[in-house]
Amino acid sequence: MALKLEPIRNEPAYRIVAREIGDRIIRGEIAVGEALPSEMALAEQLKVNRSTVREAIRVVEQNGLVRRRDGGKKLYVTAPRSADLAKGVQAAMILQEVTFRELWEVLQAVEPLAAEASARNATQEQIDKLADNFERTRYALDNRHNLTELDIEFHHLVAEASGNRALQLSLAPISQLFYPAFYKVFARLNAGDRLLFAHQKIIEAIKTKDEREARAWMERHIADFKRGYELANLDMETVVGPARSEP
Amino acid sequence: MALKLEPIRNEPAYRIVAREIGDRIIRGEIAVGEALPSEMALAEQLKVNRSTVREAIRVVEQNGLVRRRDGGKKLYVTAPRSADLAKGVQAAMILQEVTFRELWEVLQAVEPLAAEASARNATQEQIDKLADNFERTRYALDNRHNLTELDIEFHHLVAEASGNRALQLSLAPISQLFYPAFYKVFARLNAGDRLLFAHQKIIEAIKTKDEREARAWMERHIADFKRGYELANLDMETVVGPARSEP
DNA sequence: CGCGATCCATTGTCGGACAGTAGTGGAATT
DNA sequence: AATTCCACTACTGTCCGACAATGGATCGCG
Structure with missing residues (x-):
């Protein structure tokens, strides 16, 4: 046996x-x-x-x-940075055919926390970077340049200013997948002004250390993405990632 | 030149x-x-x-x-699963010397979303798994066994039942780092009953598809961890991970 | 058609080889 | 003495060939 x-x-x-x-x-x-x-x-x-x-x-x-x-x-x-891990997580999300709605739901939960924590913890240097990003975004908007990179950078800077590295690590891959899709929304609506205004309000709140205000404006800002999707007749159930080749 | x-x-x-x-x-x-x-x-x-x-x-x-x-x-x-990526993210958090407070802040933002989405989306099979986990947790509590594994499993099951894979991918590494630390709290307080009760309420809300209630109880449950830390005189600013050897 | 023995392709590991170059240390120069 | 230059060394990146172990397929047998 x-x-x-x-x-x-x-x-x-x-x-x-x-x-x-x-x-x-x-x-x-x-x-x-x-x-x-x-x-x-x-x-x-x-x-x-x-x-x-x-x-x-x-x-x-x-x-x-x-x-x-x-x-x-x-x-x-070296300690791995969010950039090192983001690529892998993104690949996972693409292959699992995660939808924009799923990403958005997580952003809706986490970005306000990032804004609130930033209002509490941002250093002067981080605030300066945010202000600089804001100026470049305004310039790009005036000249009808692509805002995608700058928007990703904005949210990355907020996450960084939060001082919460767990939050950064969680947010980075989602941001990098989600915000590029915004160019579609931006192309159909002329929502650049709304975006710029929200960024401005968030940065102001961070400057004045107004946690509640920072959170509130970020909540509205994220909610706006969803509204934009609906107004532009885009489907949040679309899966993220590049066009897959189907044999 | x-x-x-x-x-x-x-x-x-x-x-x-x-x-x-x-x-x-x-x-x-x-x-x-x-x-x-x-x-x-x-x-x-x-x-x-x-x-x-x-x-x-x-x-x-x-x-x-x-x-x-x-x-x-x-x-x-194959599509990478959360388990594949969690290890790497955890390593990053340990080496970046992330604190329990940082993890807790993210959990406080994301776990309620998971519970809410689960109330909306959980399948019968997923509910059964949760019920089974509950029974085993109750048994372990009666016999003073270690609850760590079961608690991690509970939160993993909730994340799974949410149907949001982006959320699962974000939550897995944080859960696996955070909840093991709970055994310290559990050892000093006799908080097992509170934990079990919260799990019960969350599972009930998921069964009855009461999104608001599921969110509310999860919020309390996560908040309880912090209270437990304070009551047990543990410092949330402790960094996660194993004891590091310092030369 | 089912089942086991047989063969082949593939993986995991080893050994050695060599070009290119980053880092080192010593020599020459100021 | 400090600095610049150069030769040398050690190390990485890549290639080649080899072999044991074994999973998967094939074939023959009942």
């Missing part, structure tokens, strides 16, 4: 090595800013081939735990 | 290959569920060595765009 054998999950070495390196970083054994040992050194320590180490490093690198400085050769340990 | 030369960013081939594969998947040229060509085939198509392809595959694999089925050999294209 053979006893029930657990299917031996022969985990590939590169994944074990990757976890090992990742864990050491998480546990702080290799401090942020420090350089990773060379591939050869790692291979010798862990008794595996350099190729295996390299595959493991790709994994760790992709997680943003480690990166090359400027054009450097060595890999340095 | 040498003209200003752009520093030639000689991007390594494995990264180009990884982007190429990833882009094809995102664009739907390789459909979800389909198998990836063999390493050899990819190497020939892209005119690079198999080693290079393998390093690229590690990157794509880590993004959750591709995975092995059961113990299979081939890689199948």
